[in-house]
Amino acid sequence: MLTGYKSEGWREANETIMAAFRMRRIIITLVSNTLLIVAGFGIYNILNMTVSQKINDIAILKAMGFKGKDVIRIFLTQALSIGVMGVIGGMIMAAVLVTLLKKVYIGGDIGFFPIDYELTKFIQGTVVGMIITFFAGYLPARKAAQVDPVSIFRK
């Protein structure tokens, strides 16, 4: 304080901009997570409907000697195949969008839109997508596994 000068890093000097960056990151995370959860509910609903529609078939499979875990495997397979198709579709779309966005000129010091193919993001997307699919599929699958064939045949 003797000289009347003080020093600070660029982060401190631009605290407002840094806060804006942080806010943006929070919003992006929230929006993408919301989308994943919505997609998860989609899969959950499809599977739930399939289980209700196929309840006779589930009963007959159980009568023939399929165990609870076999039934779970059938429905998880369906859920995961929906998940895998979604992930592959999502990857292709992401790659196309990145390719296009890279060519968008936004001017200023930045020039072209600063985006590139980031492997970690693709891996993150796959992993989180599959985890959500798994749970969205597991709940209806467990319901299917608990079907009591006798109560179905009685109707």
Place this chain on the structure above:
Amino acid sequence: MNILETRNISKYFHDPVEFQVLKDISFAVRKGEFLSMVGKSGSGKSTLLYILSTMDTEYSGQLKVDGQTVTGQTNDQLAEMRNNKIGFVFQFHYLLPEFSCLKNIMLPALKLGKYTAQEIESRAYDKLKLLGLEDQALKPASKLSGGQQQRVAIARALINDPHIIMCDEPTGNLDSKNTAIVFDTFKDLTRSFGQPIIAVTHDEEFARNSDRIIEMRDGEIV
């Protein structure tokens, strides 16, 4: 040698009121026997069949399949046992409509995993031939007539060479011509292969032609 034996089986329904559906049922099914269970609606015959099939486990008493006590086994053990030893035919065929007849028949065998897929396929063809349906093998199950579907269901019940076949109103949904075909098939199975069959039925003629009739009234065998 008894293929199936029950000792003092009783069952209660608790809803809406306490009601005893089965009262101390004890009987046995011998090897190679074609047994019909008859009785009015509510006499407990279907309930008894579901207990015999090991799908219903809420009863008191003891059930033996093939000399082995199955009462008290876990659901998974029972499922395995059903896959191995029991074939089912229901009133409403219950084939999987999206699959071909052949696939439907192969399904329990693929689950059992005793043979390779090719062996299972040729065995499934044999069963279809036995029931006169080999030309329908590759059609989707939903494209067949009711009588044909029921015969495919019988072929499916046979695929794992079950120790016993259980039927719930196997002809309940069929006209007299198809009833005759199904009946002759069953008769043939017991005669030629010594295949034990238990059938719950309303059809008096069907019952009269079987080896033994068990009549049920108010939860008891009369």
